[in-house]
Amino acid sequence: MQKEVKSLLGKTFFIFQRFFVTMAAKVPTVKLNNGAEIPAFGLGTWKSKPGEVRAAVENAIDVGYRMIDCALAYQNENEVGQAIATKIKEGVVKREDLFVTGKLWNTFHRPDLVPIGIKKTLTDLGLDYVDLYLIHWPMGYKEDGELFPKDADGKFMYSDVDYLDTWKEMEAAVRAGQTKAIGFSNFNSDQVERVLQKGTIKPAMLQVECHPYLNQSKLIEWCQGKDIPVTAYSPLGSPDRPWAKPTDPNLLTDPKLEAIAKKYGKSTAQIILRWNAQRGLIIIPKTVSKARLEENISIFDFKLTHEDMELINSFDCNGRGCHLDWVKDHKYWPFNTPF
Template identity: 65%
Template sequence: MGSKVPFVKFSNGIEFPALGLGTWKSKPGEVTQAVKYALDAGYRHIDCAHVYQNEKEVGEGIATKIKEGVVKREDIYITSKLWNTFHRKDLVVPALKQTLSDLELEYLDLYLIHWPMGYKEGGDLFPKDENDKILYSTTDYIDTWKELEKCVKDGLIKSIGLSNFNSQQIEKILSIAEIKPVVIQVECHPYLNQRKLQEFCNSKGIILTAYSPLGSPDRPWAKPEDPQLLDDPNLKNVAEKYSKTPAQVLIKYQVQRGNIVIPKSVTKSRIESNINIFDFELSEEDIKYIDSFDCNGRVLHLDWVKDHKDYPFSNEF
């Protein structure tokens, strides 16, 4: 089955699918099948990260579908992210090569610095002291970026970008970048619509990728009293108007704003439903109405590392 997903164009001229499958929190035992479902359904963009600890299984799903002739390597777009414990210059290439090996790929289409914050190198993904406090690295993400640029020149990555950086940190990268970031991946949904950050990035030729576009209802730290975006009665009213599900409206909302969107699911019916959004258009009034739900409702705030020198969320945007 071919793909009906539109493409966005990066500042480097490369086109990239506006909708992808997210794999954060997808269990290794389920994610291989989820990737197969997605590629069969017409997804051509898979979003991964080393820290999700499921890249080997994602790679198995991709390899199977290439072998079956469902997709060719050049027709799919794979994103991964450099984890915080590999920011030091000498660790960047080995970390990237580990991801390539796990995914059974020779190159990545897009590689992001996962967070601006470096963690202590050489051990656990979440290195901690005896008081359960995360241990930090003294690295500067500027040096990390320079290494990513070399990886582009060496043909290991087609495009590079950032994740969870604020506007000031993006500016810092832009001030030294020989190869500019094409993407900033951040939490984005109507309760945290990132309008200011999006406008800033648009002015710099950077495309925003929305993660947790459905409000991340399965996040491990959710409390029973937390508002659930998918249950929002105002959103449900919009969905009813278009005879679509709330999830489909949330995904379409991002695509119509010019963002890339990466909803996560391992369920076949939901994976198929999430891509079935190209037979309707939200009106401008409804997009503005959905925008009005914004309440700075961030669900991934990482309060436990807010004393890090590069913690991104103390800035306004």
């Protein structure tokens, strides 16, 4: 009897494993300019708390996620690395099955600190390389101290390092084999163009906040013209961002989106994610709930009509959640331009 139970459990695990491998196979990929392919759907880890993020990443890999988006500033990369190591040890995935993104934080912009920043990420993740490494923001912060340096009055302290000088060291990280590709997060089109003109290695990615209240259509069109893929972070509007106000609009309870969701028999979150997927974007929603992980990735079995896509496009109101208004006097703050 005991042997029969073990056999049944083994077969059940095999069936579930095959199901989630199939789920991973359903996720389309986007080819980068280095020839590598990035899954068009992955897990974001911003705001995933220590003690929760390890289980979230393990569950995500089990469910079929093959792309994990990380950053030094999230201060949870060690747990992400532990989760990856566990799943590799269990034989669920191999390192080459996963696409891992890291980001250089603002206090590491000075050229001599760039290698230190990426080395810390690799050490915390327990990896020899990341697949993609981004400059997290164009603004540098005061170096050689805390990640979020402030003066006695609580104002952020800045570095005047030019991100072009930072980019040269990002290119060196590619040549050193620490990352396969490099790009940006939160840069505007003028800033990206400046690097295109002055850099040696073409940026492989631009990651920006993108959701129906901030659809980024002009920036996306511009990037597509430059053959630079776009990743949408906070694709559900990040209602749990630390500085959100109770009066801020919440995408997940928007009546118009709820009506569309009801029509398709899907959740509001699935409608929002599917909308971005049909725009050709890479999407990285964050959650630590296994049920949400399964729900979020289950968006490749239906398609929104052109009319529904246009309706959701019309929701744009420049509703930027990650505006960082408290550092808008920085000379490289990116939101002074139309896109």
